[in-house]
Amino acid sequence: MADFKFDLVSPERRLAQMDATEVQIPGADGDMTAMADHAPTITTLRPGILTVTHAGGVEDYVVSGGFAEITGTGVSVLAEKAFPKSEATAEQMEKLVADATVAFEAAKASGNGADEADMVRNAMVEVAAAVA
Amino acid sequence: MANLKVLKNRIASVKSTRKITKAMQMVAAAKLRRAQEAAEMSRPYTERFNAVMAGLAASAGGEGSPKLLSGTGSDNVHLLVVMTSERGLCGGFNGNIAKNAKAHAAKLLAAGKTVKIVTVGKKGRDSMKRDLGDHFIAHVDLSEVKRIGYDNAQDIARDVLGRFDAAEFDVATIFYAKFQNVVTQIPTAQQIIPFEAPEGAEADDSTLYDYEPSEEAILADLLPRAVATQIFAALLENGASEQGARMSAMDNATRNAGEMIDKLTIQYNRSRQAVITNELIEIISGAEAL
Numbered sequence: 001m002a003d004f005k006f007d008l009v010s011p012e013r014r015l016a017q018m019d020a021t022e023v024q025i026p027g028a029d030g031d032m033t034a035m036a037d038h039a040p041t042i043t044t045l046r047p048g049i050l051t052v053t054h055a056g057g058v059e060d061y062v063v064s065g066g067f068a069e070i071t072g073t074g075v076s077v078l079a080e081k082a083f084p085k086s087e088a089t090a091e092q093m094e095k096l097v098a099d100a101t102v103a104f105e106a107a108k109a110s111g112n113g114a115d116e117a118d119m120v121r122n123a124m125v126e127v128a129a130a131v132a
Numbered sequence: 133m134a135n136l137k138v139l140k141n142r143i144a145s146v147k148s149t150r151k152i153t154k155a156m157q158m159v160a161a162a163k164l165r166r167a168q169e170a171a172e173m174s175r176p177y178t179e180r181f182n183a184v185m186a187g188l189a190a191s192a193g194g195e196g197s198p199k200l201l202s203g204t205g206s207d208n209v210h211l212l213v214v215m216t217s218e219r220g221l222c223g224g225f226n227g228n229i230a231k232n233a234k235a236h237a238a239k240l241l242a243a244g245k246t247v248k249i250v251t252v253g254k255k256g257r258d259s260m261k262r263d264l265g266d267h268f269i270a271h272v273d274l275s276e277v278k279r280i281g282y283d284n285a286q287d288i289a290r291d292v293l294g295r296f297d298a299a300e301f302d303v304a305t306i307f308y309a310k311f312q313n314v315v316t317q318i319p320t321a322q323q324i325i326p327f328e329a330p331e332g333a334e335a336d337d338s339t340l341y342d343y344e345p346s347e348e349a350i351l352a353d354l355l356p357r358a359v360a361t362q363i364f365a366a367l368l369e370n371g372a373s374e375q376g377a378r379m380s381a382m383d384n385a386t387r388n389a390g391e392m393i394d395k396l397t398i399q400y401n402r403s404r405q406a407v408i409t410n411e412l413i414e415i416i417s418g419a420e421a422l
Binding site for chain 1: 174184285344
């Protein structure tokens, strides 16, 4: 399988930079898997688990908020929050769910973007369940 | 003799001041390295983000685009977000940022616009409140924050966006100091609402992207994040600039203290010598009188 460049960056650090064969991205409209020579695409992310397959194995990352830029030769994922799934702790996930819930309540109260916030919250709960 | 005692005390006190400024300089140097690393780490994200935003803004801008991009249609009310440090003793760092912001505010006021000010960092608040107290609306306290994280930037962005949604202002500009090197920090003003791609963000329009869900939806999702990203980048730049400014200020202070000690020591030795000479004269003239 052909390799392509994979980048995962958060505002605070670069989490991964490697050659990968396959990246599964939790897109806002559903999961998508990018491989080499994928059509150039930009998609926003929902909270979820990003799976990278590379020559040395498979790695999972928890990502939330941001977008992925896919080109024929590489994938860059810019996530506001990102960390390896293996480093995720129950408290951390609880906090993320709590934050998402607060954001949802705020959005509902303002009557603005409640559906999106609800989607984010549900996705976050799902991720938390998957990590636990 | 009293004079000698005073001089001796002076020297001792300047010496201890020098020790303190020396220590502060070394602490600032260590912190500067960490701040620079943090700024370095965030660069890949900011650069990619700005490049994609610039591309999106160029293609999706125009009629019916979100207000964060196209503006509210007027520019009567300006929000100035002035970012400074929480601590002093860093040379002209805070003063320069405040001066830049004040000059900007004065220009806007002269043009008949309304100015609102939000400050981040205690030093800027004090200075802005003194001169432009009537326009001051809020303050963000980061004095408890040890290490600036993206969360801090998000909190500030949320506050700013909330005010924007409530139609409290039309244009928002952030003021901070860009880190050039240890001796130079450039006070910078950057407009964040409506979105303006920062200088150097080149949109590569060679690739045509598919957008999921849609170009507009992505733009609407990313614009608020762009505000947070720019604020975060500015906070990190400011962090590095603050430590750089403190380092060079403390370096100067240490050198000045050294010069002062030399001068005082010479003075001390001279007056000690004078006292000895005086005593000798007294003894000799006493002996001669006999």
